[in-house]
Every structure is written in structure tokens, then in C-alpha cells.
Amino acid sequence: MSQRVFVPEPVTTRPRQPYVRVRDLERDLAERVDGEVRFDPGTRGAYSTDGSNYRQVPLGVVVPRTVDAAVEAVAVCRRHGAPVTSRGGGTSLAGQTCNTAVVIDWSAHCDRLVSVDVAARTCVVEPGIVLDVLNRRLAETGLMFGPRPSTHSQCTLGGMIGNNSCGSTAQAYGKTADNVSRLEILTYDGLRMWVGPTTEEEYAEILAEGGPRARIYRELRLIADDHAGAIRDRFPDIPRRVSGYNLDQLVPGGPFDLARALVGSEGTLVVVLRAELHLVPSPAAESLVLLGYHDIAAAADAVPRIARHRPLQLEGVDDRLVGFERAKGMHPDALKRLPEGGGWLMVSFGGDSQREADERARTLTDDLRRTEHAPHIAFFDDEQIEKHLWEVRESGLGATARVPGLPETWEGWEDSAVPPDRLGDYLRDLRALLREFGYGQASLYGHFGQGCVHTRIPFDLVTADGVAAYLAFLDRAADLVVSYGGSLSGEHGDGQARGGLLPKMFGPDVIKAFEQVKAVFDPDDRMNPGKVVAPYGMAENLRLGPAWTPGSPSTHFGYPEDDGSFQRAVMRCVGVGQCRRHTGGVMCPSYRATRDEEHSTRGRARLLFEMLGGHSDSPIGDGWRSTAVRDALDLCLACKGCKHDCPMQVDMATYKSEFLSHHYAHRLRPAAHYSMGWLPLWARLAALAPGTVDALAHAPGLSAALKRLGGIDPARSLPYFAATRFTDWYRARGPRGDGRRGPVVLWPDTFTNNLSPRVGRAAVEVLEEAGYRVIIPPGTLCCGLTWISTGQPGMAKRVLSRTLRTLGPVLRRGIPIVGLEPSCTAVFRDDAPNLFPRDKDVARLSEQTRTLAELLSDTDGWRPPRIDRAAVSQPHCHHHAVLGYDTDRELLSRAGVRLDAVGGCCGLAGDFGFTAGHHDVSMACAEQELLPAVRAAGPGTLVLADGFSCRTQIEQSGVGRRALHLAEVLAAARRGDDIGAFPEDQAGRRNDRAGRRDGQGDGRRNGRRPGREKR
Structure with a gap:
């Protein structure tokens, strides 16, 4: 029997927050905390x-370098009475x-993995x-x-502990709370302790010790x-009750598990410093079954029967x-594999072997074929196919936001949960409610095996009537889910969005x-105030809202996919945070190098949003002239x-x-904008006397002066101009071959033409051998890439x-334009239509x-031609993002190349890696994936890179390898030449002219996070 003691008055309304002397707070944090203390507008x-x-x-x-530094940060905040909010990935x-x-x-x-106990899991x-x-x-x-x-x-x-996160595999493993053993926590008043399940004996010992811990x-x-x-x-006794505090872990007869009780408290009670987690064996193999039903509600009706087979995942779409x-245009190949239906269940099984996983899946399909409304079935046990199919489900948020031709959609009622055996009826009633409010186009999907439903709804959050309708819908939706014995939140937590609905x-x-x-943990409401308990109103602090009045500036680009609006384009970011991934794809190389939110795609989008105004408290008040946005x-890249x-x-x-064009309008620009931004002009002038230009540019002393004058990083070697431009060589040579397949225009971009003409010559050879008549444009033309960048x-x-004007006649005849430099080719495919959204010739181009x-x-x-070699390939970022690299993969595979295509960015990225002050970040990007892959490549492994920047980064990094363009590889193979890896003694070759490297950096980072210093 608990002894009756005084319990603090409950926090029923938000206490008035004290006045905080922000400059004094910043000074004290900077003096006392080992970490980055950043109070700047950006x-x-x-x-x-x-x-x-x-x-x-x-x-x-505050970005603490250690857990102890975070403890000190909270202590400083306590002395100033400043509230504290913990943040992980920021995707809440x-x-x-x-x-x-x-x-x-x-x-x-x-972000340390402190220890692992394999035996205890x-x-x-x-x-x-x-x-x-x-x-x-x-x-x-x-x-x-x-x-x-x-x-x-x-x-x-x-973040997962803060929100009690779940995901698809919670079907088998439970919520985060079910997988937490102990937590090391810190209260706002400075008490630091480990908490977990507490026996009666341990409870008595804690009380006997006395002090703040015993009081709690x-x-x-x-x-x-x-x-x-x-x-x-x-x-509610359901798998996905995430709303509220987990007080069921503290009631008599239970475990009195304070760790699990604190999971999902969203930083409103304590700061979590470390966590001891339960682990599970990784499945050795998985299989996937797709089930197609008449509609999504019928699919939900089948969930209880399927759940009896204890799948690893059971999702609905x-x-x-x-x-x-x-x-x-998302996941086209994966979508083709869906069986017939209007609603689908995705069911996966794990096993110690592929045979075991497959047998469990077939037991399910045999069972379902005996039901009255048997689904259409597709079965997969190929890991890559399964991965692509799961991306269909995991892309739900991105797929349901900004759908062409439909209104904007928003969160707000995106993760309600009900008993799984009542899910079908709940979906029917929820869809009826959505139709009643005019939100009928909303999609319904989610973790159906546990009754959790995701959706994004086309709320109007910018007018008073729209916000009133939003609130009315939430009120009705909360009543609906409660009537089903469900939870307002089945995964994402309450925060401000649902805190006000918790009494229902x-x-x-x-x-x-x-x-x-x-009140026990935070009587003065300094821990993430206004969330869960005594919450802000659901219409307070809206990112948009009826008072939001952003600017609509005139722009250079057309933004045809965003109704011609820069503001609408900026608002594409929905905060999902995929730009903060550590591996996979290309995005976002500067975040991977710096781990700085401000240097993620999301962070930049947020700053541009703030720059456009609409809120009186915006920290970005100087519009296009903002130095914070510029930095x-x-x-x-x-x-x-x-x-x-x-x-x-x-x-x-x-x-x-777009921003730079306005920021520097009628102002002096950085030197690099004149040197590298106008590279096509300087290259054309250099072609008049390339030997003299190269000698001057690489002369000791003069080279360093030229770099300073041009805003080029001193650690970079200047490129060599070719003795003979590609276009001059071709015009002297003339076309050859039978041309039986007709003409193609080979685009002589600035880099190929002036710096790597060997690539152009190889492409001519390959195209003529394939039966094309190669033509090149008259004069010296350019795509404009360097000015855009x-x-x-x-x-x-x-x-x-x-x-x-020059290409118009060939465009109207339908003649193909072949690009060799991916960045320039991407200008024709992507940037040009954005600059000229209504020009028919640009559309043809x-x-x-x-x-x-x-x-x-x-x-x-x-x-x-048969190549039959291993190769490491660095797809140029624009090749990956705009052009697509799959065709190259398939072509190389047909040639017998065993390809390892590297992810990430090379880090040079045109002018970026050459610009003064960018070298550390540039090399840090290269060290993410590219350079380790090149170093690990065997001596007989080809190194492929179509981008001039990528090849230059490899050659200037000191790895002793030279990368080849696809055209060079195909031409050499056709001739039967040796196309083995280039040894170190050839790595110093520069753009068809041998030359000594000067001022080359070794790419090593200097111990600080690159990019942190403001420019």
C-alpha cells in the first residue's frame, strides 16, 4: 500500500514562460557547453x-558533442529558466x-553505439x-x-523513443516501448539516473535512499x-495505442516500468541521455505476398485471418x-507487379532459410484460397524485387503530397488506430466522414495488421473557414476513433496536433x-512546453494559417510544375528528411559531410520559406539579400x-x-562567379593559344595568384586546356562512315570540347561504327550550365x-542531340524547359x-563490344537525378562489365569543389563513397565516370587512378585496345596534355566539421 504523500498541483494550463535574456543565455551556453551553440537567424x-x-x-x-555536454546545456538553461526541446531527425x-x-x-x-551484449540481446x-x-x-x-x-x-x-515509434515490423516486434530495457534520463532540475522495471524490493530500496529520486x-x-x-x-487494449503517457506501465499489479512509461512522452518530462535496447535476431530470409482485393475496406476485413499466420509485416495500400x-512516375516497375485489385495487402514472412520463409507464405496463400472472397495473389522471394515493392508502401507520404491536379494535402489525422478486427468498418466510416467534409480524394494506407491508418488530407490551412473546417473534422474524427475503441495516434504521437483532443x-x-x-517531472513546464499536457490549441502556431502572407516574387525560372510560383516550389519540402540519410542515392552530399541541418535540402527549404515572409517573427527579415540564406x-553542390x-x-x-541571381543583382559577385561562371568564354579565348595559357596558369607563383584572383581554392590544380579542341579536330577530319542510320548532332560541350577532347573523338568513333553520320553545330555554342550554377x-x-536559334532547324527535323557531359545534357533536358517553359523548340530540345x-x-x-571486366562507376549526379543511369547499367551489363555503381556525389560538382573555402567539404563528400570504392578497386578494375568533375576529383585526390568516359571504353573495346586500369604513372595526365600538378591537397579533413564556419 502506497504511503499517502503530497502530490504537486497538476499542470493544467501552460505556466507563463519567464523572460529569457537570450544573449546572456547564448553567451553562457557557448562558455560552458562542449558543442556548437547557434543562435544565428539561419x-x-x-x-x-x-x-x-x-x-x-x-x-x-545546441549541438552537443557528448552526452555530458547536453547535461551541461540543460543546466545552463535551468539557470536562465529557458525551456528545452530535444530533437533527433526532426521528422515528427x-x-x-x-x-x-x-x-x-x-x-x-x-550517435554512438556504446556497447552490445550479444548473449543478453x-x-x-x-x-x-x-x-x-x-x-x-x-x-x-x-x-x-x-x-x-x-x-x-x-x-x-x-526520436523513436520520444514518439514511441513503430513502423511495419512492429507487427512482429512491437512498438519502441516494447523494445526498451532501460533509459538514462535527466530531469530539468538536474536529476540524472537510470530507470527501468522496478521490483517491490528495488522500490523499497529507492525510497529508503531518499532524495529527489525517491520523491519521483x-x-x-x-x-x-x-x-x-x-x-x-x-x-484501449490495442496494438497501436501511442497517444498519452504510458501510465499503464505503472499501475498496481504491473511491472512499474518507468523506462517504458517515459517512452512516447515526447520530451515533455525528461531528457533521454542513453538507452538500453532489446534486440531481436535478424531474419535470414524473407518472402513477400501481395494480395489484391476489391477495395481497401475489403482488404482490411481480411486482416484478422492473415494475422493469425504471424507475419513479419502486414501493410495496406x-x-x-x-x-x-x-x-x-514513382516506382513504375514495382507497380506493374501488383496483382489485380482496388486495395492491396503486403504480407511478409521471415525465416531462418528462404525455404522456411517461402513455406510460411504458401501456408497463408493456401489458407486464403479457401475463403469466400479469395484475393488475387502474387508471391516474391527475390530480395531486390521485395525492396522495390516495399518502397511503394514506404513512399506513402511523398506519394500523397503534391499530387498533380489535386489540392495540397496535409497531416493532422494521419495515424489513427483501431482494433484490427474492426478496421474494415472503421475505414468505411472514415471514408464517409472524409467525403462529408469534401476530403474524399484522400488515400488510406498503413499498418493494417495493427489497425493503424495513414492518410494525408486536403485541408485548407490558409483561410479562416478552412481552418475552422479542419478543426471540425478533427473533432468528428476523434469521436469516430474513440467509438471504435481506438487511439488518436497509432504511431506519430500527440504533440500539438492531437494534444487538445486527448480528453475525448x-x-x-x-x-x-x-x-x-x-508536475512530478516538470512543474514549471520547461520541458517541451505546450505539447501533450496543457497543449497549444490545434490552430495555434500553424506553419501557414489565415494570417500567413508570403511574398510572390518575380523569377527567372518558370517553375512550370509549381504553377509558375517560386513560393509554391519552395513549399515542396514536407519535412520527411530523406535528405538526412547517411547512405543511398545522391541527396544530400553537403549534409552527409557536415551533419548540419542548415546544410540539408530540408534546412535550406525551410530558410527559403522563412525568407519569403508571411510571419512577423521570421528570423530571416532581409529577403533576397539574406546572408543567412546565402550561407x-x-x-x-x-x-x-x-x-x-x-x-x-x-x-x-x-x-x-534563383536566389543567387537576386542576391547579387546590381552588386559585385564573388570572384568564382566571374572565373568559373564564365568558363566557356575563357575557354574560347584560351583556345587561341592553349600552350601559353597552360604554361602561365601552372607557373609557380603565378598559378597561386591566378587562383586567388579567380576565387579558386589553393588546394586545387587548374585544368589544362587541350592543344586542339574537339570541334577543330572534327572539322579538319570531317564525317566518315556510311551514315546508314541517319544524322545525329554530337553536342560539343565546353568541357569535352576544351578540356577532354579525347572523349569527343571516342564518341565519334563509336557513333560512326554504329552507323550514324555525326554532325556538330557551327561556331562555338553553349548550354549555359556554368551561368546557371x-x-x-x-x-x-x-x-x-x-x-x-542555331539548333532550331535540326530540332524541327527530329534529329537526335547526343550529350557526353551529363551536366550539360541535363541542362537541355531539365533546366532549359524551366527557363523557357512555353518555348516549342526548347520542348523539342x-x-x-x-x-x-x-x-x-x-x-x-x-x-x-565485349569488355568482360569489373568496373567501379561514379554516375554523375545529374546523370542520376535527371537523365537516369539504368540505361548505362544495362548497356555495360550486355558488354560483360561487372559493374559496381557508387552512390553519393563526387564532391567536385562543377565549380563547387574549385571554389575557395569548399575544399574540405568537397573532399569529405568524395570520402563518403567514391574514393573508398576507387581505392578498393583491383588493378584490373576499370574506373568509369562520364562527368568531367567526377574524373577530375578522382585524378586530383591522390588515389593514383584515372577515370574513363563510357565513350572511351566502348571505342577502345571496339578497337581491341587494352582498356585495363590506368596505373599511377599515368594518373597525372591532364585532359590530353601531360602536365605537373600544383598545389594539390590530400583531401584529409582537418578535424573540424567542414562547412561550420560562416562565410
């Missing part, structure tokens, strides 16, 4: 929102990780470790952390005892989601218990990886060019207009431009 703007509908500008951000959808507080970002440094982690990173580090043990949200590549364990345990037990009946009555993905679900007695628990965009890898196709390279789109338009691999692969009867 950082505050980047952290002003998460993945939700809400926005609150923080006081500042209910507003948990944005607040007018000091934000502690754990993800940059506090446990590990200890710091809160900033990303789930996929943790499971990669655990791989050799055969163990993994079980719950796997769709954001597994970027969500942190601290004693008062929590009293609260749990007093409200035990209401807790048992009002907590409706026809609207599939239709949205088709409309956006739990009733006044349990709500009072929540308030009392808050954030300075480390954008303009790789366009986000245009492909981001589910919303955010095109930060274009936004950067340095924010001079006005000049780029003039250059492109001249090119279009985009449609008729081909890569070499695309043209050859479409040539009937053409076969690649």
Missing part, C-alpha cells in the same frame, strides 16, 4: 518546424520537435544514432532493433494507484495511393493523471540529387540559382537563346536530347 529558421503543420522559431540550437508529424525553446540536436555527434546507444546506422553496426552480431518506421534511414533512436518514484506510484481504475478502463504514385479519448480522470505526472546555400531522391522532387539546385540565369538564357547509352541502346541491331 539556424533558428532551419529549426523552426519539423514534418508537421506547425512552426515555432527556437531561441537557439505532430509538432513535437519545434518549440520556442533551446533545441538540443542530438543527431550530429551523440541488448545494446546501449546514444539518442542521436540513426536506426539504419545502428542496424548496420549490429549486422555482424546477427541482431537488430525490431521496430522499423518508414523513415528508418534518417530517424534517430532518441513515490509520487508516480501514488498517481498510478489513485487513477488505476480509470487507466484500465480508458486505455489503397488504389488512390497507387494512382498517385503512377501519376508522379481518456476522460477527465486520466487527463488529470497526465497533468500530475507532468546555407553556399555549400549546396547543385547536384540535383534532391530532384530525384527527395519524394517531393525538391530542386534545390534551381532554387539556389553560379546564379546568372539571365546570361544563361541569352546563351541558350543563341544555341536554340528536351525530348530529342539523348545520352550516348540511350541512343546506342535504342539502335536496332547495335551490340556493344
Whole structure:
């Protein structure tokens, strides 16, 4: 029997936050905390929102280097009375990780796997470790952390603990709370302790010790005892109850597990410093069954029968989601594999062998074939196919946001959960409610095996009537889910989005218990205030809202896919955070190098949003002249990886060019904009006396002076200009071959023409052998790339207009344009239509431009020469993002090449890696994937790179290898020449002219995070 003691008054309303002397707070944090203390406008703007509908500008951000540094940061905040919000990946959808507080970002440094106990199947982690990173580090043990949200590549364990995250594999392994053994926590008043399940003996020992720890345990037990009946009555017994505090872990007769009780408290009670996690064996093999039903509700009706087979995952996808993905061109090959139906279930099984997994899947399909409404069935046990099919489901958020031809969709009611055996009826009623409010086009999908439903709804969040309808819908939807015995949140938590609805679900007695628990840990409401308990109103702090009045500036680019609006383009970012992944794809190389939110695609999009105004408290108040936005965009490599890898196709390279054009309008630009931005002009002039130019550019002393004058990093070697340009060689040579397949225009881009003419000569050889008559444009033309990348789109338009006048006749005859340099080819395919959205010749240019691999692969009867070699390939970022590299993969495979295509960015990225001050970040990007792969390549392994930047980065990195263009490889193989790896004694060759390297850096980082210093 608990001794009756005084319990603090519950936190029922938000206490008035004290006045904080922000400058004094910043000074003290900087003096006392081992970490990055950032109160600048750029950082505050980047952290002003998460993945939700809400926005609150923080006081500042602390990025601690150690857990102890974070403890000290909280101590400083306590002395100043400043509120604190913990943040991991910042992907929360209910507003948990944005607040007018000091934000502690754990993800940059506090990401250690502290220890692993394989026998006990446990590990200890710091809160900033990303789930996929943790499971990669655990791989050799055969163990993994079980719950796997769709954001597994970027969500942190601290964030998962804060939200009690689940994901698809919670079907087999449970929620995060079910997989936490112990937590090391810190209260706002400074108490630091480990908590977990507590026996009666341990409880008595804690009380006997006395002090703050004993007070907390004693008062929590009293609260749990007093409200035990209401807790048992009002907590729904379903797999996905995530709303509220986990007081069911404290009631009499239970484990009194304080660790599990704190999971899902969203940083409103304590700071989590470390966590001891339960681990599970990784399945040795998996199989996947797709089941097609008449509609999504009928699919949900089948869930209880399927769940009896104990699958690893049991997910639902409706026809609207599939239709949205088709409309956006997402996962076309995977969607073709779906069986017939209007609603689908995706069911996976694990096993110790592929045979075991397959047998479990076939047992299910045999069972379902005996049912009255047997589904259409497709079965897969190929790992790659399964991966692509799961991407259909994991892309749900990106697929349902910004659907062409439909209104914007938003979160707000995106993760309700009901008993799985009532899911079908709930979906029917929910869909009827959506239709009643005019939201009928919303898709329904989610973790159906546990009754959790995801959706994005076309709320109007910018007018008073729209916001009123939003609130009315939430009120009705909450009543609906409670009537089914469900939970307002089945995965994403309450935060601000659902905090105000909790009384409907739990009733006044349990709500009072929540308030009392808050008072035990945080009586002054300094821990993430306004979330869960005494929450802000659901219409407060909206990122948009009726008072939002953003600017609509005139622009150089047309943004045809965003209704011609730069503001609408910027708002493509929905905060899902895929730009914060550590591996896979290209996006976002500068974030991977710096681990800095401000240098992620998402962070930059947030700053551009703030720059456009609409909120009186925006930290970015100087519009296009903003130095904060300039500094954030300075480390954008303009790789366009986000245009492909981001589910919303955010095109930060274009936004950067747009911003720079306005930022430097009628002002002096950085020297690099004149030197490298105008490279085509300087290359044309250098062609008059290339030997003299090269001698001067590489002369000791003079070379360094030229770099300083041109804003070029001293660690970089200047490229050599060719003795004979490609176009001069070809015009002297003339066309050859029978030309039986007709003409093609071989585009002589600046880099091929002036710096790598050997690539152009090889391409001519290959094309003529394939039966084409090669023609090149008259004069010296340009695509305008260097002006675009340095924010001079006005000049780029003039250059492109001249090119279009010259190419117009061949474009109207339908003659293909073959590009060799991926970045220039991508201009024709992507940037030009954005600059000239209504020009018919530009549309023809985009449609008729081909890569070499695309043209050859479409040539009937053409076969690649046999190469039969291993190769490491660095696909150029624009090749990956705009052109697509699959055709190159297939062509090389047909030639017998065993290809290892490297992910990530080379880091040079045109002018970026040459620009003064960028060298550290450039090399850090290269060290992510490219350079380790090249170093590991055997002496007989080819190194392939179509991009001039990629080849230059490899040659200037000191790895002793020279990369080849696809055209060179095909031409050498056709001739029967030796195309083995180039030894180190040839690595110093530069662009068809031997020359000594000068001032080359070794690419090693200097111990600090690159990119942190403001420019």
C-alpha cells in the first residue's frame, strides 16, 4: 500500500514562460557547453518546424558533442529558466520537435553505439544514432532493433523513443516501448539516473535512499494507484495505442516500468541521455505476398485471418495511393507487379532459410484460397524485387503530397488506430466522414495488421473557414476513433496536433493523471512546453494559417510544375528528411559531410520559406539579400540529387540559382562567379593559344595568384586546356562512315570540347561504327550550365537563346542531340524547359536530347563490344537525378562489365569543389563513397565516370587512378585496345596534355566539421 504523500498541483494550463535574456543565455551556453551553440537567424529558421503543420522559431540550437555536454546545456538553461526541446531527425508529424525553446540536436555527434551484449540481446546507444546506422553496426552480431518506421534511414533512436515509434515490423516486434530495457534520463532540475522495471524490493530500496529520486518514484506510484481504475478502463487494449503517457506501465499489479512509461512522452518530462535496447535476431530470409482485393475496406476485413499466420509485416495500400504514385512516375516497375485489385495487402514472412520463409507464405496463400472472397495473389522471394515493392508502401507520404491536379494535402489525422478486427468498418466510416467534409480524394494506407491508418488530407490551412473546417473534422474524427475503441495516434504521437483532443479519448480522470505526472517531472513546464499536457490549441502556431502572407516574387525560372510560383516550389519540402540519410542515392552530399541541418535540402527549404515572409517573427527579415540564406546555400553542390531522391522532387539546385541571381543583382559577385561562371568564354579565348595559357596558369607563383584572383581554392590544380579542341579536330577530319542510320548532332560541350577532347573523338568513333553520320553545330555554342550554377540565369538564357536559334532547324527535323557531359545534357533536358517553359523548340530540345547509352541502346541491331571486366562507376549526379543511369547499367551489363555503381556525389560538382573555402567539404563528400570504392578497386578494375568533375576529383585526390568516359571504353573495346586500369604513372595526365600538378591537397579533413564556419 502506497504511503499517502503530497502530490504537486497538476499542470493544467501552460505556466507563463519567464523572460529569457537570450544573449546572456547564448553567451553562457557557448562558455560552458562542449558543442556548437547557434543562435544565428539561419539556424533558428532551419529549426523552426519539423514534418508537421506547425512552426515555432527556437531561441537557439545546441549541438552537443557528448552526452555530458547536453547535461551541461540543460543546466545552463535551468539557470536562465529557458525551456528545452530535444530533437533527433526532426521528422515528427505532430509538432513535437519545434518549440520556442533551446533545441538540443542530438543527431550530429551523440550517435554512438556504446556497447552490445550479444548473449543478453541488448545494446546501449546514444539518442542521436540513426536506426539504419545502428542496424548496420549490429549486422555482424546477427541482431537488430525490431521496430522499423518508414523513415528508418534518417530517424534517430532518441526520436523513436520520444514518439514511441513503430513502423511495419512492429507487427512482429512491437512498438519502441516494447523494445526498451532501460533509459538514462535527466530531469530539468538536474536529476540524472537510470530507470527501468522496478521490483517491490528495488522500490523499497529507492525510497529508503531518499532524495529527489525517491520523491519521483513515490509520487508516480501514488498517481498510478489513485487513477488505476480509470487507466484500465480508458486505455484501449490495442496494438497501436501511442497517444498519452504510458501510465499503464505503472499501475498496481504491473511491472512499474518507468523506462517504458517515459517512452512516447515526447520530451515533455525528461531528457533521454542513453538507452538500453532489446534486440531481436535478424531474419535470414524473407518472402513477400501481395494480395489484391476489391477495395481497401475489403482488404482490411481480411486482416484478422492473415494475422493469425504471424507475419513479419502486414501493410495496406489503397488504389488512390497507387494512382498517385503512377501519376508522379514513382516506382513504375514495382507497380506493374501488383496483382489485380482496388486495395492491396503486403504480407511478409521471415525465416531462418528462404525455404522456411517461402513455406510460411504458401501456408497463408493456401489458407486464403479457401475463403469466400479469395484475393488475387502474387508471391516474391527475390530480395531486390521485395525492396522495390516495399518502397511503394514506404513512399506513402511523398506519394500523397503534391499530387498533380489535386489540392495540397496535409497531416493532422494521419495515424489513427483501431482494433484490427474492426478496421474494415472503421475505414468505411472514415471514408464517409472524409467525403462529408469534401476530403474524399484522400488515400488510406498503413499498418493494417495493427489497425493503424495513414492518410494525408486536403485541408485548407490558409483561410479562416478552412481552418475552422479542419478543426471540425478533427473533432468528428476523434469521436469516430474513440467509438471504435481506438487511439488518436497509432504511431506519430500527440504533440500539438492531437494534444487538445486527448480528453475525448481518456476522460477527465486520466487527463488529470497526465497533468500530475507532468508536475512530478516538470512543474514549471520547461520541458517541451505546450505539447501533450496543457497543449497549444490545434490552430495555434500553424506553419501557414489565415494570417500567413508570403511574398510572390518575380523569377527567372518558370517553375512550370509549381504553377509558375517560386513560393509554391519552395513549399515542396514536407519535412520527411530523406535528405538526412547517411547512405543511398545522391541527396544530400553537403549534409552527409557536415551533419548540419542548415546544410540539408530540408534546412535550406525551410530558410527559403522563412525568407519569403508571411510571419512577423521570421528570423530571416532581409529577403533576397539574406546572408543567412546565402550561407546555407553556399555549400549546396547543385547536384540535383534532391530532384530525384527527395519524394517531393525538391530542386534545390534551381532554387539556389534563383536566389543567387537576386542576391547579387546590381552588386559585385564573388570572384568564382566571374572565373568559373564564365568558363566557356575563357575557354574560347584560351583556345587561341592553349600552350601559353597552360604554361602561365601552372607557373609557380603565378598559378597561386591566378587562383586567388579567380576565387579558386589553393588546394586545387587548374585544368589544362587541350592543344586542339574537339570541334577543330572534327572539322579538319570531317564525317566518315556510311551514315546508314541517319544524322545525329554530337553536342560539343565546353568541357569535352576544351578540356577532354579525347572523349569527343571516342564518341565519334563509336557513333560512326554504329552507323550514324555525326554532325556538330557551327561556331562555338553553349548550354549555359556554368551561368546557371553560379546564379546568372539571365546570361544563361541569352546563351541558350543563341544555341536554340542555331539548333532550331535540326530540332524541327527530329534529329537526335547526343550529350557526353551529363551536366550539360541535363541542362537541355531539365533546366532549359524551366527557363523557357512555353518555348516549342526548347520542348523539342528536351525530348530529342539523348545520352550516348540511350541512343546506342535504342539502335536496332547495335551490340556493344565485349569488355568482360569489373568496373567501379561514379554516375554523375545529374546523370542520376535527371537523365537516369539504368540505361548505362544495362548497356555495360550486355558488354560483360561487372559493374559496381557508387552512390553519393563526387564532391567536385562543377565549380563547387574549385571554389575557395569548399575544399574540405568537397573532399569529405568524395570520402563518403567514391574514393573508398576507387581505392578498393583491383588493378584490373576499370574506373568509369562520364562527368568531367567526377574524373577530375578522382585524378586530383591522390588515389593514383584515372577515370574513363563510357565513350572511351566502348571505342577502345571496339578497337581491341587494352582498356585495363590506368596505373599511377599515368594518373597525372591532364585532359590530353601531360602536365605537373600544383598545389594539390590530400583531401584529409582537418578535424573540424567542414562547412561550420560562416562565410
